[in-house]
Amino acid sequence: MPRTVNVAEHAVRKEAFLDVAQRLIQTKGYEAMSIQDVLDELDASRGAFYHYFDSKHELLEAVVDRFADLAMESVAPILADPQLSAVQKIERVFAGIARLKAEQKDLVLAIMDAWMSDGNALVREKLRHMTSSRLGPMLSTVIQQGVSDGLFNPGAPDETALVLMTLIQGFQEIAGDIFVARQAGTMTFEAVRRTFAAYTEAFERILGITKGSITLSDEATLRFWFD
Secondary structure: OOOOOOHHHHHHHHHHHHHHHHHHHHHOOOOOOOHHHHHHHHOOOHHHHHHHOOOHHHHHHHHHHHHHHHHHHHHHHHHHOOOOOHHHHHHHHHHHHHHHHHHOHHHHHHHHHHHHOHHHHHHHHHHHHHHHHHHHHHHHHHHHHHHHOOOOOOOOHHHHHHHHHHHHHHHHHHHHHHHHHHHHOOOOHHHHHHHHHHHHHHHHHHHOOOOOOOOOOOHHHHHHHHO
16 A cells, blocks of 8 residues: 655655755755755654655755745736836846845855855756746746836847847856855955846847846845955
C-alpha cells in the first residue's frame, strides 16, 4: 500500500530546511556550509534531507527559488495596477526588487559568492533559467501594454522580452564583477554610474523610447551597493 503524504506537513518541514539553509548560507557561506550542518540544526537524518533535496546544490537552488517567489509576489500588485503606464510598471518593479535585495543584503551577497564560484557553473545556468522564467513573461506583458499605449516601439513583444532578459542577465553578472571591483578599490563610483547608464540606454533603445525615459536603478540604490 503506497504511503500517504501529508502535503501541509511536507511543506512545513521543507520550509524548515530552507530556513536553516538560508541562515547558514548567510552566516557561514554556501561553500563552508555542509549538509551535516543543516541536519545538526534540525536534528534530522540524511534520509529526511534527501526526501526533499537531491543535493546541496539543489538546496541552494530552492533557497534562491523561494527568494525569487517572494520578489515576484512583492511586485505583483504593481503589474496588476491598471492605472500605471508600462514605463511606471518597469521602474517600480525594478525598484521593488532592489528594495527586497537591500532588505536581505546578507543573503544576496552570500548567493553572489556562490554564483561566482568556479564549481557552481551548473547552478548558475539553473538560476539564469529561473530568472528568465519569472521575468520573461512579466516583461512580455508590460511590453505589450507599452505597445498598445503607444509608448514602446519594439519589434515583436515576446522576442523583445527575450532580448531584454539576455541584457538583464548579462547586467547581473557585470554587477557582481563591479561589486567586487569596488570592494577592491579598482573601480570608481563614477565608472559604476556610467556602466549602469549604458545598460539603461541599451534598455531604452530596445524598447524604442528616447534616452532618459526610464530609470532602472536610482542614485540611492547605486550608492547602497557600490559607494
